[in-house]
Amino acid sequence: MALTEELIDRLAIRDLLENWTVWHDAADWERLSTVWHEGGRMITTWFQGTGDEFVRVSRERFNGGVRILHFLGGSSIDIAGDRAIAQTRMRISQRAKVESVVCDVVCTGRFYDFLERAERWGFVLRQPIYEKDRIDPVDPTATLKLDWTRLMSFPEGYRHLAYLQLGMGYSVKADMPGLTGPEVDALYIKGAHLAEGRINRSDRRRDAAPRGLAVSAAASFPGCSCNRIVDQPLPSRVIFGSEMLWVGDGEPIREEAVALAMGDLDMLPLDASQLAPGSIVADVITHETKLLICVVR
Known part of the structure; x- marks a missing residue:
């Protein structure tokens, strides 16, 4: 064969x-x-x-x-x-x-x-x-x-x-x-x-990504409002689950939420109110970036 x-x-x-x-x-x-x-x-x-x-x-x-x-x-x-x-x-x-x-x-x-x-x-x-x-x-x-x-x-x-x-x-x-x-x-x-190929992995290193995310960025994402800032080293994947937000392989945030990320990532042109359970929100490969967690209304 x-x-x-x-x-x-x-x-x-x-x-x-x-x-x-x-x-x-x-x-x-x-x-x-x-x-x-x-x-x-x-x-x-x-x-x-x-x-x-x-x-x-x-x-x-x-x-x-x-x-x-x-x-x-x-x-x-x-x-x-x-x-x-x-x-x-x-x-x-x-x-x-x-x-x-x-x-x-x-x-x-x-x-x-x-x-x-x-x-x-x-x-x-x-x-x-x-x-x-x-x-x-x-x-x-x-x-x-x-x-x-x-x-x-x-x-x-x-x-x-x-x-x-x-x-x-x-x-x-x-x-x-x-x-x-x-x-x-x-x-x-x-x-x-x-x-399904809906989780992407980048070969680019993101170690030098700027820290922090402006709260005003949420304004361009209909259906979102500021909830809290996560300021810690983060693993590499953000996935919107049916009842929780999984930030990489850490603890789930047990609320319907969506994560936005900056750095050298492009902001995703999405309407958070239209996200279906299981939607991929972002692929974040960085060690220092902050995430702004936004609740879906």
């Missing part, structure tokens, strides 16, 4: 997915650092940040005795030009003491990956979906007693993993996507837009 361009892309993407797993679990940090594009992000229960930061923190914790292992299953890959979404079955395994008993936690789910090709395929965002988990004492004769209230404070898909990680002193994110629910629905919206 002839190797078509699409098949070559699929093989390259699957190779990337497998390399991440083997290099991470084998502590091959130098090669693991090559799988993200610049500014690419990793979101897990215990970490949210750039790929470079993830490698650094993972190395530190590995050297401190932490062991988090992965096993991959099948993949479904949707390619749209130089963009792709890959969903891959996976299991996460972590061993540690829980309430003084050495335990294994196994979590089953999917990696939901945003990928782009810029000379090579690389991660823009790696986001696990946590579907279910369980905890087992390594010694089958040991008795494990958990704090039920603490256990049930986390979503079903990773509550035992969260319990273990809290006991290790981790700060655990409490709203990761599961098999169903608004978090995974929002993730699917983001994936659909990337697959």
